[in-house]
Amino acid sequence: xxxxxxxxxxxxxxxxxxxxxxxxxxxxxxxxxxxxxxxxxxxxxxxxxxxxxxxxxxxxxxxxxxxxxxxxxxxxxxxxxxxxxxxxxxxxxxxxxxxxxxxxxxxxxx
Amino acid sequence: xxxxxxxxxxxxxxxxxxxxxxxxxxxxxxxxxxxxxxxxxxxxxxxxxxxxxxxxxxxxxxxxxxxxxxxxxxxxxxxxxxxxxxxxxxxxxxxxxxxxxxxxxxxxxxxxxx
Numbered sequence: 001x002x003x004x005x006x007x008x009x010x011x012x013x014x015x016x017x018x019x020x021x022x023x024x025x026x027x028x029x030x031x032x033x034x035x036x037x038x039x040x041x042x043x044x045x046x047x048x049x050x051x052x053x054x055x056x057x058x059x060x061x062x063x064x065x066x067x068x069x070x071x072x073x074x075x076x077x078x079x080x081x082x083x084x085x086x087x088x089x090x091x092x093x094x095x096x097x098x099x100x101x102x103x104x105x106x107x108x109x110x
Numbered sequence: 111x112x113x114x115x116x117x118x119x120x121x122x123x124x125x126x127x128x129x130x131x132x133x134x135x136x137x138x139x140x141x142x143x144x145x146x147x148x149x150x151x152x153x154x155x156x157x158x159x160x161x162x163x164x165x166x167x168x169x170x171x172x173x174x175x176x177x178x179x180x181x182x183x184x185x186x187x188x189x190x191x192x193x194x195x196x197x198x199x200x201x202x203x204x205x206x207x208x209x210x211x212x213x214x215x216x217x218x219x220x221x222x223x224x
Contacts (some may be wrong), residue, residue, distance in 0.1 A: 041218070042215035042216050043153070043203075045212035097143050097155050098143070100145070100152045101152050
């Protein structure tokens with residue numbers, strides 16, 4: 001079953017702008033992860049945030065987690081055309097396999 | 111370190127044939143996961159394996175699909191008597207025990223059933 005639900009489904013922005021994607025989930029989690037997928041390629045792990053963390057940074061990426069609302073956001077600052085991809089959140093609960101959302105398709109226009 | 115290797119990258123099968131998809135995990139990774147992705151969709155979990163053991167196959171269709179991860183060699187996802195609805199991208203991922211740092215994905219096998 002689909003655990004994470006990303007919104008928006010699609011997002012189009014100008015190069016240099018910030019992109020924010022949201023993810024909601026249903027059950028308690030150990031951690032939440034964000035992945036990126038370029039068209040026709042496999043997924044690349046971007047960042048993992050544990051359930052006891054509220055915010056995490058990695059380069060131009062900022063992830064927040066609100067376990068009371070069962071939601072997370074991924075912010076990409078100063079976007080570039082090369083950031084164009086689909087972004088998926090995935091949740092981990094115990095030793096169960098990751099459950100992925102349907103993704104947000106980000107288009108960054110140069 | 112070659113990462114997760116999947117082959118073939120593209121596979122075309124006629125209806126009724128068998129499809130065999132192979133996945134070699136990253137060195138040191140003992141956990142393998144298979145996911146299926148339909149166009150414009152997210153990844154749907156199929157099966158989770160460790161060497162010689164199926165840990166969770168709750169996402170596998172009950173018929174025609176099977177998976178193995180033998181002591182030696184790659185993990186194999188096998189689809190018998192393929193139908194058009196099996197056309198999809200099949201991704202394999204691996205992780206060390208504990209999944210602490212997320213999964214490493216292969217580039218996928220795109221199966222087309224004609």
